[in-house]
Amino acid sequence: MRRALLAVALAGLLLLAGCTAPLQTNASSTDGDTGPTLSASGTGQISAEADLAVVSVAVTARADSADDARGQVADGVASVRQALADAGIPEDAVTTAYFSVRPEYDDEDRIPDSYRATHALRIETDPARAGEVVDLAVGNGATEVNGVQFTLTDETRDELRSEALAQAVDRARADADAVAGAADLQITGVESISVGNSYSPGPFYAETAADRAGGATSFAPGPVTVSASVSITYTVE
Secondary structure (H helix, E strand, C coil): CHHHHHHHHHHHHHHHHCCCCCCCEEEECCCCCCCCEEEEEEEEEEEECCCEEEEEEEEEEEECCHHHHHHHHHHHHHHHHHHHHHCCCCHHHEEEEEEEEEEEECCCCCCEEEEEEEEEEEEEECHHHHHHHHHHHHHCCCCEEEEEEEECCHHHHHHHHHHHHHHHHHHHHHHHHHHHHHCCCCEEEEEEEEEEEEEECCCEEEECHHHCCCCCCEEEECCEEEEEEEEEEEEEC
16 A cells, blocks of 8 residues: 555656756655655745945055065055044954065066065945945055955844745745645655755946046945755655
């Protein structure tokens, strides 16, 4: 009887498989105490506006000596930090991402003919102020803008992930219910659950000074999507 029941379950699964992508299901039975099982997977995606912008800038300088290059960069970073502080950017939102002082070599004899210093900063701010932060940094000593990322705070990301997980569980259960119904089975419980997740920031678009009157940098960030996936094994009869 169990083999006949399993055959019906598998036949129903194969019939339904072409209609349930990307959700995947399978049915199986064991000779142990757990009895027949049915496995289903589901994914959930929740999108929201970015609530955190991370601006990456750097101050670089080239000089005849390592100390001169370092000193020029130190002055530039101090100027950038002061401009940001005057604009109300918290001190702890501006951190060092990278620092180096390295020789620059003559191509012929490999003797250092100058030194280059770099001090990169990571600046966290509200997305609405990202363009302002770029302009402040560049206008006060930053020589490179290495990127602007629009993302989520840890608190917001955790909230969205919980919502995405709930959505994934609902979708897995709906898929399992459909397969069980087609195979004339009834779900009686949950044997196991495995959870996975992924996080992807949305794209952003920048308008340069040439695009807007007044020359202010402006960004239009896209939504940020948090996704989660689950695989659930149900007991059936």
